[in-house]
Amino acid sequence: MKFTHFSLLAAFALQSVYSVPNLPSDALKPRRTSSILINPPAQPPLPSVQEAASASASVGLNLTNIQGDILIGMKKNKELFFFFSIVDPTSFKAQLGADILPFITSTTQVLDVSTQPETLVNIAFSQKGLTELGITDNLGDTLFAAGQLNDASNLGDTTSDWVSEFIDPNNLLHGVLLLASDATDNINSTLSQIQNALNGSISEVYSIQGQARPGDQQGHEHFGFMDGISNPAIAGFSTQLPGQALVAPGIILVGEGGDGTARPSWATDGSFLAFRQLEQRVPEFTKFLIDNALSEPNLTADQNAELLGARMMGRWKSGAPIDLTPLADDPVLAADPQQNNNFNYSHPGFNITTDQSHCPFSAHVRKTNPRLDLNNANFTNHIIRAGIPYGPEVTDAEAASNTSSTDPSLERGLAFVAYQSSIGTGFAFLQQKWANNANDKNCASSYSLPQGQDPIIGIAPEDGPRSVGGLDPLDPTRDITMNQDFVISRGGEYFFSPSLSAIQNTLSA
Template identity: 30%
Template sequence: MNEPRAALELDDIQRGVLSPRPTPYAATYLVFRIDDRTHGRELMRRASATVTSAGDSVSPLGETWVSVAVTRHGLEALGVPRSSLETFAWEFRQGMAARAGALGDDGESSPEHWEVPLGTPDVHVVLTAVAPDPEQLAAALDRARLAYDRLAGVTEVWRQDCYALPTETEHFGYRDGVSHPAVEGSGIAGSNRSEAPLKAGEFVLGYQDELGGTRTPQPEALGRNGSYAVFRKLHQDVAAFRRYLRQAATGPEDEELLAAKIMGRWRSGAPLALSPQHDDPALGADPGRRNTFLYAREDPVGFITPGGCHIRRANPRDAPVAGEVRLHRMIRRGAVYGPPLPADVLEDDGADRGLMFAFIGAHPGRQFEFVQSQWMNDSVFFGSAGAKDPVVGSHDGSDGFTVPRRPVRRRLPPLPRFVVTRGGEYCFLPGLRALRWLGDLRD
């Protein structure tokens, strides 16, 4: 086992691993296939000069950066030896399509319905550019293009443009990106002042994690200071979500209350835990207050924030659940794609809209997959049976949602599937030195 070092080597970690995205922002995902190993390695060499490090806090590019990630098939295409590949997390080696059963990607969300080439061996390299506005994003993409320009053996096979609004809301109308953990040694504060920073090894490979161990793919020159990234394109059926709330509610005020009970927050971002009776937009807009709360003392059984609501499933905080919560914390990023459905429209207009979801962490199995399978698509962890996350769960119309209350709980109608997976992949985010290592590989 590698001995952990005291401080994060920020100059070798891609900025996209630890840095929160700007607000608002625009982003683009580009997927490439490597057809020529020599050209793929040249892409890695060039990318090492394009990617901004987490230690570059005074970059002239400001809040604009590019991240480069590689899939298992990409590492194979670059010529990484099998003995090295076998030291990576097995979920990463299998790929997202092979993990569909565990992730709840069935029915409409099953891999045979995914956008081509997502979920296939043709996804090798994922380049993500992030900037505060479309103009700066275009400039970032121009700089990133230098990494693959005139490399005939590297082919762009997929692209997704996305954005975050100044309101920070996603298509269902909720403020997004509210919660993120603090990472020891990063210098970046977490959003919950009641939560102690997590060990760096939960998110960056080669450092001590919450269990006291380290995990580093080999050789160390490749694995250290890297991380795993999961990206998923999630289509949102906004019209169906609106119709469900409208039909289940007794009136406009009740509709907003139900929306809050399902999510655990009012649409403004104000949590039920801090504002249980009514929305508080000022609280929802305050990053210093809107996420600083716990459950165990004030709301152990979920009369205020239901145990089955989205945010309590995604992060049970101090509530007693199956599994140690700190072992399942994630860095989560989301970006909206597609045009908004006009307000008050209850019928689908046929446009593709949704969320580009990204997870960053060092343990894809006990972080992303555990949360997705055990907390989002099951309810054993909080003492119920069969119920799934009301917002993103893989529903089939057979189960509803229960709002705990006295003297009689409120049972909502069966839930349709509001979110459909359009594709995605497990990726490895190499450190900057590792990008150069990949570029210098020889047969």
Template identity: 30%
Template sequence: MLQAKLELHDIQGTVLRNRPMPYFGAYLLFRIHNATAARNLIRRLLPHITSAADWEHPAENAWINIVFSYEGLRRMELPAEILAGFPIEFRQGMAARAAFLGDVGESAPDWWDLPHGQNGFHIGLLVMAGSTALRDEKLAIGHAAMAGIEGVSLIARLDVGVPPTLREHFGYRDGLSRPFIEGEGGIPAAGQGVPVKAGEFVLGYENELGQISTGPGPEIFWKNGTYLSIRKIRQKVAAFRNFLQQQAASADAQEKLAARMMGRWRSGCPLSLSPDKDDPSLAETNTFNYYDDDPDGKKTPLGCHIRRVNPRDALKDTITDARLHKLVRRGAAYGPLLPEGVMEEDGKDRGIVIAFVNAHPGRQFEFVQSQWVNDGDFISQGSRTDPIVGRRDHADDFIYPEKPFRRHITGLPDFTVTRGGEHVFLPGLRGLRWIIEMSG
């Protein structure tokens, strides 16, 4: 069968392309009060929306993309029969699905500070740039597009990016692995494995089930679109540092524990390739698997973070097809760094915002979040959850191999709490034009 030929000129850029490095960005969230005003805003923004083709040969190192919540599309006056055809995860929104996703206790929607579809978030602009100056130029385009428009209001802005350390707030190197999408161009990097069918990430193409991934309404509306499952996660950095210190006396032992929980050393070096000591020269190496080399998790613990969110070939002999649950992850930090060595929280909000690209939110993001992050059954871990980002009301322990005996840690606190989340629809450029013309 021939590989998919993706219509890069019609796909919004953030779906396929990596972010710039260094990275400075912003999420701008808008509320729609009037559909005509919203259509005028989109009409003004459309010439500035970056496609995957533009991203491949950029005129400048900065981009704008646009997304909608379900409530946003409803307020754009899309026909009821089209709205009813969207996946239930998108229609209900993450706040309504919080219990299933593990957003309970401190992570419950009552505590969220990032607006979602049920309390005012209808349109989002995602701005990415290689410098603060370029970011601000793109933000100025958004502000100019708002001039004279009374029926749309800006309700939130969250600046994101890569910290000067090039690591997220817990100190781990981030964004080291992602699937290669069939038809995206180029060749897979070492360790990316067999290309994943484009329909897992973009509507209008064949997916891993051998079906064409589709959306509701006319093809021009949904083809080349996709969904982003966005999460704002606050990180309790001091709590993480204190936990490591309480569990391990020496600095080396603390680093080893941090590596066991993640599955990589904080440099990014995978335990699979260097289980006993860090080797930063291997930080970007992804040429490892688990099925033959480490089936029992003696190098990379079965319950660690990276093994949960990307089991690679570890589930080969099970009923679960890991290729049906692949995600493209776009993560960026927000908030100031907590200075090195500080062991008490300073009251400032810091963490990570992650946008997961998936064409089927139910069997991709929501499956991974509910079954792999917040349940350990699939790796013989019972009710144990992810030691870094998992919920703690089901289990608060972590087991990993150690010499001469395996180690069993109990009393893991919440190192992270959810502070916002939503499934959003990211149309193709033709889909954006259709929204304007259909409802105009």
């Protein structure tokens, strides 16, 4: 599609309400009647514009200056990650401020259907990208500055599993455009408008198309579990739900209250984006559950297989937390955001340091958010998860053979996105210090048993078998052996998602 002056102006009028003082009256007309986001009942609703405005006023947050993807979590319907290289920095900078900024969607715009654009557009830059644009300031995050490839061994990754585009030094991965909408056509047409406006100043390095899973699996990741339930509430943005962690805005947003690191002032209201392409071996995972089904009396074999999966994740596929309903799913509880996060691993008369009957110490949600294991006093190691599944559903042939196809077009997994003001206390901490660490003492110094690795995302040393304890409620000392990982890191990159004012005043200057 050819990019016309009219479409540029229209896009500007439609999408940059935040920055245009004298808007023509029709620019404020609602242009959407259905949301670009999904909103399954289990996922907490976003605040209304009015709620967010009064919350943000109380802490001085400017939601019109914050890119729209950062605080909304895993609610995307379809999302394209378009990784690019800047081939003509001078021209790119000129076009970024003049032509691309109007496409960039703010948080305020996303909150109401009537102000949502056709396609949510966000942009983020790697350290290499900022350097290419002549930005020499130290953003105060060493992992970001070094890039994810340099962090791969700390994360436990096997770089031979990485896709070449994340590893090849000739691929100058300078940035990523995130384009999200309810229809692929919208994404494609917005991307071609942006590419036309950029007029050859960027080139595509790689892209990943994510989409919510179909039908009743909408909001569920590929293993089948409802996702996007538990993100921390952000002071100044969202209202804390029962059981939900509440963190200062500066845990997610650079330069805001709670971010103790010295940063250049222009970086305020940006956020570091940790991107990971996490392949999921779904047929193998399903077979593992069947082969190692637990032996709870009064449950069928299928139910015992489901129970094992729920204990590995910490939630049933519906999203109901096993800490509240340890032996049977509860879909009503799962669908109620007032209840489905309201647990902390303690119970009356229950010894949290020894008793894994409700939830194993190693369950994915317990490893990545230990709640009362850390006295509910951890206000630092939190992220906003904003990823989306990618790849097709399991084919009949894969299901019949219990094996993922080697056809790359059938690869599936999670396009994982985490936002935080410090990658070292956010994503990298959760992955390295908690999920991968079998003898994690930080989490549970006085506990009777080592926690074990996270069976979902913990990475086995040298891809060998590993034992996970605590999964069997009848005998928590019994180890279950996993001969393979069901989540394989295919690599990624660390980016910085700047504020709209930084895009206008610093990155384009």
